[in-house]
Every structure is written in C-alpha cells, then in structure tokens.
Amino acid sequence: MTCPPAESELLAARSLADLPDEVRAHVAGCPACAALAARLARLDTGVRAAAGVPDPAARWRTAAAVRRTRQMAAPGAWMRRAALVGLAAAVGFCFVGGVFTGRWWAPKPRPADHAPADLVRAPGGSAPFLARVAGPAAEVAADGSPRGQLDGLLRLAAEVRGEAARRVASGEADDVPRLSAAHDRLLKFGVLRQLGRLPAGDRPAAAGEVAAELGRAAVEVGRKADAAPPAAADLLRPFATSAAETAELVRAGRSPANDPPAWSEPPTLAEGLIAQTLRMADADEPVRRAEAAAALADTLARVVAVLAAGGLPDDAARVGASLDVVLARGVADNLDWAEATDPAGALRPEIGRVREQAGRAAEVLEQNLARAPAAARPGLERAMEASAPGRSAAKGGSKGAGPPWRREGAPPGKGVPPGWQKKN
Secondary structure, three states, X not given: OOHHHHHHHHHHOOOHHHOOHHHHHHHHHOHHHHHHHHHHHHHHHHHHHHOOOOOHHHHHHHHHHHHHOOXXXXXXXXXXXXXXXXXXXXXXXXHHHHHHHOOOOXXXXXXXXXXXXXXXXXOOOEOOHHHHHHHHXXXXXXXXXXXXXXXXXXXXXXXXXXXHHHHHHHOOOOOHHHHHHHHHHHHHHHHHHHHHHOOOOOHHHHHHHHHHHXXXXXXXXXXXXXXXXXXXXXXXXXXXXXXXXXXXXXXXXXXXXXXXXXXXXXXXXXXXXXXXXXXXXXXOOHHHHHHHHHHHHHXXXXXXXXXXXXXXXXXXXXXXXXXXXXXXXXXHHHHHHHHHOOOOOOOHHHHHHHHHHHHHHHHHHHHHHHHOOOOOHHHHHHHHHHHXXXXXXXXXXXXXXXXXXXXXXXXXXXXXXXXXOOOO
C-alpha cells in the first residue's frame, strides 16, 4: 500500500481500531503516515474534550415536545425573508460547529423523511433493522423445537446488538436504551428458557456453545465501548453486561432471579416483533403456537407497509417472504396438526378463530395497497406476491392435503410435526 490511499483511510476512520489490517501495517512502517495518524488522534482527543456530552434522553424529550407543540400558520413574505436570513446564519454556524464537534454524533440520513427510527440504514447500505429481525422471527415460528428456537433467538439478539452499535456510531442513539432492554429480555427470558427445554442429554453441549458465543459477544461489545467516547460507551456497555450475565447463568444452570420488566409504552414496531417472537417461543401447544404466529404475522404485515411507504421495495419483499413462512409454518401447519389430532372437533371453534386472526394480516396488506401512493405500491405488491402461499394456507386454502409431515408419510400413532417433541 502507498501513502495516498492510506491517508484517505486515516481521514475516513473514526479511530485507529477501525482501520483495515493493511493500512495499520503501512502506518507502522511509514513515518509520514504515522505522524498523520498521531495528529488525527490528538485532534479527536481535543474535539471530544471540547464538545459537550450528548444527552439522548434530553434530545428525545425535546423532539417529543416539538411534536406536541401547535404549529403557526404559514408566515407572510417578510417572515419568510427573515427566516431565510436566519437559516443562512444557522447553516454557517452548523458548518463551523461541525468542524469542531467531530463525526461521532452526526445523524445518519434516513430513507424517507417520514420513516421511523427502525428504518435507519446501517453503514454499507445493508437492510433496515426491521427487515433484518424479520428473518430470525420467522425461524422461531417455523421450527418448534427448542434447539431451532434457541438458534433463532440467539440470531435475533445478535441483530439487536449490531443495530445498537450502528445507531450509536451514527448518532441515532435515542432508542438504544430500549434496544438494550429488549436484548436483555431475549437472552434471559428467551435463550435461557429454550436451553432449559432441551432434552437433558443435549443440554451440556448446547450450554457450552451458548456460553462461549455470549462470552465472545460480551468481549466484542466491550471493545467497541472502550474505543467510543464516554457517552457512547455508556450506551453500549449494558449490552456487554447482559451477554456476560447470561453466559454466567448458562454455565451455572440458573434462571434469572427476577421476572422480566414491562415493555415500554407505546412499543415500537421492533419491540412488537421481539415481543411476539418471544411469545411464539414460549407457546407449547399447536393451537397456542398458531395463535402466537398469527399475532406475529399481523406485526410483520405492518412492517411491510412501513418499509413500502419508506420506499424500500426490496426489504418489503424480504419481510413478505418471512410473513409467508410464519403463516405457512407457524399458523397453517400447527392448525392442520391440531385438526388431524382432534377427530371429535372440540377445537374447531378455536381453530376457526385463529384462522380468522391470521387473515387479518392479509387485510393489512390489502388495505395499505388500496390507499398506497405510487412510490409505495411496488413494495406492497412484491410482499403480497411473496406471502401469497402462506396467506392461502393459513386461511385453510390447502385444506385436505394435510400438514407436510403427514403428506410425506405419517409416523406411527397420531404423529407429530418436525421439532414438536415434548419440551421438558
């Protein structure tokens, strides 16, 4: 590597720890680049010392107060001219202030001005948080086995940790404490419970794997916190603490001492997805799992509508595919099994109620499509196409074929769907 690309990397990086290995190797052997790195480090230190400590809670309260404040009528011509002068002065002030306050707390652009915080894009153009968490949620709905649900919940917790780090790095830190609470609940009241439901012979090996994974996560987040400014570090450390505490509980074979706290009100869409996924993992009986899957499907349909309205058709279609899995595997398969093992029809009214509940997910998509502006229609249409088989199956459209495990050859007796061995 030569000096020009190395200098570009140095100027773009938030810290030396973020540099690629080849750049760090070049800096170690190049006096000029090493001197530049030292000057940039001193500059960052001075900027952090000069800047005030950001207060995300105060920022949130201010934004909430602005939303509650009645707006003035449209200004007259003289007020518009005064506003333009004030705007020009503010732009100049912000430019100068931005030079001295650094890059840590600069807000990340959003896909659409009206999009909620859950739609903030991660660096590198990866999918929005809502689209990323839909996949693990669908995994939990599709696989009723404790191991399958354990893996899905671990992946979901990892997505929450990653999103928190991205939001802190981009300055969108208002909801990070709420993500921390959801992360703690996923680990201590999701992952730990699924470990306890594994067959006794499988638990030691699985516990060792989970404890090691969470230990690595705690170290990784701890390193990010150590490299961050104090205010950012304070937001990240609870994630490391939660992972480390859960790893210790896993090793000791213990459960949390306290019950989970109440969810914040009103919940965000992300919190709704996480709450419904945990409810899905806790459900043991087929009808209860189908009911939880129907509630999860309703939340996913609303996520599709939000993503489509935000001008993100690819992500809306991706969540539509997750919705298809939840309806087909989480709702339809469990209800088909309940019907197959209920020859007297005692569960028929409850099964009909759950099918009707699942049908409301389709209604959410159809109603939003009917009123959607042109920019939102592609995402909604693609999501409806991706979820069509599951929506039909959840309503009973595949009735008569039976669930997949019975079509492929029923096991002796009544049979059980894949992964539906007794959780004990």
